[in-house]
Amino acid sequence: MGKAKRPKLSTHEFFEKGHLHYLTHISIDNVIFGFHDNQLKVLLLEWKETHRWCLPGGFIFADEHIEEAAIRSLKSRTGLDNIYLQQFYAFGDPNRERTKHGISPPAGIKKSWLSERFITVGYYALVEFSKVVPKPDEFSESCQWWDIEKVPTLILDHNHILEKALQSLRLNLNDYPVGKDLLPQKFTMPELQRLYETILGKQLDRRNFQKKILALDILERLNERKQGGAHKAPFLYKFDQRKYEKAMKQGLKFGLQ
Amino acid sequence: MGKAKRPKLSTHEFFEKGHLHYLTHISIDNVIFGFHDNQLKVLLLEWKETHRWCLPGGFIFADEHIEEAAIRSLKSRTGLDNIYLQQFYAFGDPNRERTKHGISPPAGIKKSWLSERFITVGYYALVEFSKVVPKPDEFSESCQWWDIEKVPTLILDHNHILEKALQSLRLNLNDYPVGKDLLPQKFTMPELQRLYETILGKQLDRRNFQKKILALDILERLNERKQGGAHKAPFLYKFDQRKYEKAMKQGLKFGLQ
Numbered sequence: 001m002g003k004a005k006r007p008k009l010s011t012h013e014f015f016e017k018g019h020l021h022y023l024t025h026i027s028i029d030n031v032i033f034g035f036h037d038n039q040l041k042v043l044l045l046e047w048k049e050t051h052r053w054c055l056p057g058g059f060i061f062a063d064e065h066i067e068e069a070a071i072r073s074l075k076s077r078t079g080l081d082n083i084y085l086q087q088f089y090a091f092g093d094p095n096r097e098r099t100k101h102g103i104s105p106p107a108g109i110k111k112s113w114l115s116e117r118f119i120t121v122g123y124y125a126l127v128e129f130s131k132v133v134p135k136p137d138e139f140s141e142s143c144q145w146w147d148i149e150k151v152p153t154l155i156l157d158h159n160h161i162l163e164k165a166l167q168s169l170r171l172n173l174n175d176y177p178v179g180k181d182l183l184p185q186k187f188t189m190p191e192l193q194r195l196y197e198t199i200l201g202k203q204l205d206r207r208n209f210q211k212k213i214l215a216l217d218i219l220e221r222l223n224e225r226k227q228g229g230a231h232k233a234p235f236l237y238k239f240d241q242r243k244y245e246k247a248m249k250q251g252l253k254f255g256l257q
Numbered sequence: 258m259g260k261a262k263r264p265k266l267s268t269h270e271f272f273e274k275g276h277l278h279y280l281t282h283i284s285i286d287n288v289i290f291g292f293h294d295n296q297l298k299v300l301l302l303e304w305k306e307t308h309r310w311c312l313p314g315g316f317i318f319a320d321e322h323i324e325e326a327a328i329r330s331l332k333s334r335t336g337l338d339n340i341y342l343q344q345f346y347a348f349g350d351p352n353r354e355r356t357k358h359g360i361s362p363p364a365g366i367k368k369s370w371l372s373e374r375f376i377t378v379g380y381y382a383l384v385e386f387s388k389v390v391p392k393p394d395e396f397s398e399s400c401q402w403w404d405i406e407k408v409p410t411l412i413l414d415h416n417h418i419l420e421k422a423l424q425s426l427r428l429n430l431n432d433y434p435v436g437k438d439l440l441p442q443k444f445t446m447p448e449l450q451r452l453y454e455t456i457l458g459k460q461l462d463r464r465n466f467q468k469k470i471l472a473l474d475i476l477e478r479l480n481e482r483k484q485g486g487a488h489k490a491p492f493l494y495k496f497d498q499r500k501y502e503k504a505m506k507q508g509l510k511f512g513l514q
Contacts, residue, residue: 066349092323
């Protein structure tokens with residue numbers, strides 16, 4: 001397998017000859033999380049004709065780094081660059097064959113590399129909801145945000161992949177900060193708490209949360225209060241850029257470390 | 258690709274026809290950690306003729322779960338069953354081609370699936386050193402334990418894979434207990450501390466460690482002391498089986514959670 005060209009393939013060509021350009025048996029899937037109206041959301045694609053939903057994914061060119069493939073896919077669905085993307089798991093159930101799940105190649109194609117078994121590597125991304133312009137690909141009818149609790153039955157093992165992404169994100173909360181790509185630049189403590197609560201899927205004690213999150217030493221309290229609320233206006237915070245990036249590299253050093 | 262048979266292939270057949278039985282472009286690599294003489298060790302294979310060292314890995318049968326492939330490889334190198342195996346990362350650099358690193362198929366084979374690019378999924382295992390009987394495979398000269406700090410230059414990106422396994426293990430110390438498969442059934446607090454220190458690669462404060470590790474509520478102090486030391490004999494501990502397993506499933510709930 002030589003250096004791959006990156007041609008524009010028609011759907012027919014993609015099914016019939018894609019294996020000459022992409023690696024066979026291995027794909028990526030992106031779980032793209034956004035936060036809006038105090039609600040964690042995930043970006044899904046709707047397949048043409050079938051009206052079945054799936055995670056946006058893609059294939060890896062023969063000379064492409066797997067992470068580049070994930071970034072390329074993310075960019076083509078959201079329009080966004082420079083997004084925090086985290087590989088979380090490779091899914092290798094032998095049942096991962098499209099034909100076993102009623103997904104056939106287009107009419108006229110007997111044999112396709114896409115009908116064989118694929119192992120897929122999952123990445124999750126945290127994006128600023130307001131900046132995304134969801135864009136379907138050539139195989140899909142639509143691309144839209146779904147509330148995490150309202151996600152329908154997805155194709156293949158995509159519900160399982162989503163669940164695992166959420167678990168990984170939850171575990172990562174212990175090790176890495178979260179919020180910079182999900183919240184506006186200035187935010188209140190209740191907004192940050194609500195983000196953690198929606199990721200963890202449970203309520204947190206207000207005092208305890210504030211104490212622990214401030215102890216991470218990644219926040220800066222501004223001399224500004226949020227306008228427009230009925231109650232006493234809460235202070236605004238922002239992330240300390242330098243400390244946040246350091247924590248993203250070195251981890252938060254909770255617990256035993 | 259139909260249901261795969263699991264034939265015994267000669268080396269020649271493996272290079273020439275392995276792609277009829279195994280998935281192409283995707284492999285697994287196992288980082289097998291053991292603990293002995295207060296030292297973290299890793300199990301490595303030495304390739305025949307080249308005297309170059311590598312991680313023990315393997316390929317995935319067409320109808321085999323990727324995790325089964327990792328377990329099968331682990332068992333064939335160590336003789337061990339029921340080992341804690343943790344997937345930690347998929348390595349997808351386009352440079353991962355054996356031929357780019359001076360590893361050619363045996364004489365007489367012009368084209369082999371093994372010369373193409375492979376993405377590999379890394380697993381790490383924690384095993385009880387004393388129970389392992391290291392066993393080379395048909396391609397390797399020897400299989401032996403190396404001190405973590407003395408590992409030589411490995412083939413392909415295997416040094417990087419090892420480093421990433423160690424990082425994952427370190428991060429996991431915050432989320433999951435460690436020790437049950439690495440220590441004898443009864444152990445002292447200094448022995449447990451030394452295990453954490455060797456994984457983390459740094460010294461820990463004795464009082465702080467003891468306080469934090471006891472707070473996890475997974476240890477049981479026995480009414481027994483270690484025999485034979487010159488100083489005051491330290492108490493022996495063992496893991497509370499039920500609590501340990503619960504923590505392995507649910508995580509340790511450090512930090513914000």
